[in-house]
Amino acid sequence: xxxxxxxxxxxxxxxxxxxxxxxxxxxxxxxxxxxxxxxxxxxxxxxxxxxxxxxxxxxxxxxxxxxxxxxxxxxxxxxxxxxxxxxxxxxxxxxxxxxxxxxxxxxxxxxxxx
Amino acid sequence: xxxxxxxxxxxxxxxxxxxxxxxxxxxxxxxxxxxxxxxxxxxxxxxxxxxxxxxxxxxxxxxxxxxxxxxxxxxxxxxxxxxxxxxxxxxxxxxxxxxxxxxxxxxxxxxxxxxxxxx
Numbered sequence: 001x002x003x004x005x006x007x008x009x010x011x012x013x014x015x016x017x018x019x020x021x022x023x024x025x026x027x028x029x030x031x032x033x034x035x036x037x038x039x040x041x042x043x044x045x046x047x048x049x050x051x052x053x054x055x056x057x058x059x060x061x062x063x064x065x066x067x068x069x070x071x072x073x074x075x076x077x078x079x080x081x082x083x084x085x086x087x088x089x090x091x092x093x094x095x096x097x098x099x100x101x102x103x104x105x106x107x108x109x110x111x112x113x114x
Numbered sequence: 115x116x117x118x119x120x121x122x123x124x125x126x127x128x129x130x131x132x133x134x135x136x137x138x139x140x141x142x143x144x145x146x147x148x149x150x151x152x153x154x155x156x157x158x159x160x161x162x163x164x165x166x167x168x169x170x171x172x173x174x175x176x177x178x179x180x181x182x183x184x185x186x187x188x189x190x191x192x193x194x195x196x197x198x199x200x201x202x203x204x205x206x207x208x209x210x211x212x213x214x215x216x217x218x219x220x221x222x223x224x225x226x227x228x229x230x231x232x233x
Contacts, residue, residue: 031220042204042224043157086155092220101170102222104157 002027004091006105014113019076021108023089030093032065032072033102038085046074079112086110117141120205120225127195128233134191135228137205144211145169146188147222148180149204157204163188164210195232202227 003026013019023032031050035043047056049065049072056063062075072089086109090102118139127133139146147170148160162170163182177193188205205225 033221035222037155042227043206043222045221045223048221088157090222101159101162102220103159107155107157109155 002091002093002103004089004103004105006089006108008108009106010109010111012111012113013079015081016078019079019083019110021074021087021089023072023105025070025091027093028069029091033090033092034063034074035088035090036085037088037107041085043088079110081112081114084110084112118205118207118223118225120228122228123226124229126231126233129195129197131195132191132193133195133230134189135203137188137190137225139186139207139223141207141223143207143209143223144185145208146182146185147206147208148188148190149206151202151204151227153201197232200230200232202229
């Protein structure tokens with residue numbers, strides 16, 4: 001079955017440093033989504049990437065979808081303490097009988113030291 | 115307004131008991147999901163229902179039985195609870211089929227979670 005690998009598992013940064021998490025799928029994806037889960041909270045949708053080579057930005061966050069649609073990355077510039085949490089990528093083979101099934105990566109737990 | 119709600123938020127019970135978790139969404143989505151998140155934060159899909167029909171049924175012990183009385187509700191019943199069932203269970207919903215008015219497809223909205231502790 002489809003597997004989505006995400007690295008690193010943990011990342012500790014000083015406030016102001018940059019942060020990147022990477023996601024790799026064993027199969028070609030139709031789309032990839034990113035979620036953030038604050039400590040004690042629930043996953044919250046950040047963005048969806050659909051097109052090969054797509055790059056999207058949300059303020060300090062930059063999301064990329066690989067040309068082969070098998071990998072993705074999330075980069076945060078100049079981290080802040082509000083960025084702490086677990087970041088998940090989730091791949092989907094949309095359409096057919098998958099009905100929006102997402103396969104989540106293991107997540108990257110980000111700690112930001114003030 | 116709460117988009118996806120779950121009850122209870124916490125559930126502490128003994129091995130062998132039967133318990134249920136309820137989920138409701140008011141987003142008008144056609145698809146609902148149950149996920150299990152273990153102590154290492156790994157999120158794994160368990161079930162998915164589309165318009166009350168079971169669509170996704172991952173390798174889950176048959177002690178777990180989902181039920182969807184209507185497309186806004188998805189409940190999870192667990193029989194004969196075991197220690198390994200301790201986890202956080204999240205309900206989620208999304209719009210999968212084209213709809214009017216259009217909704218952002220496949221984006222999943224998660225409930226607050228139910229922390230199940232089996233002793």
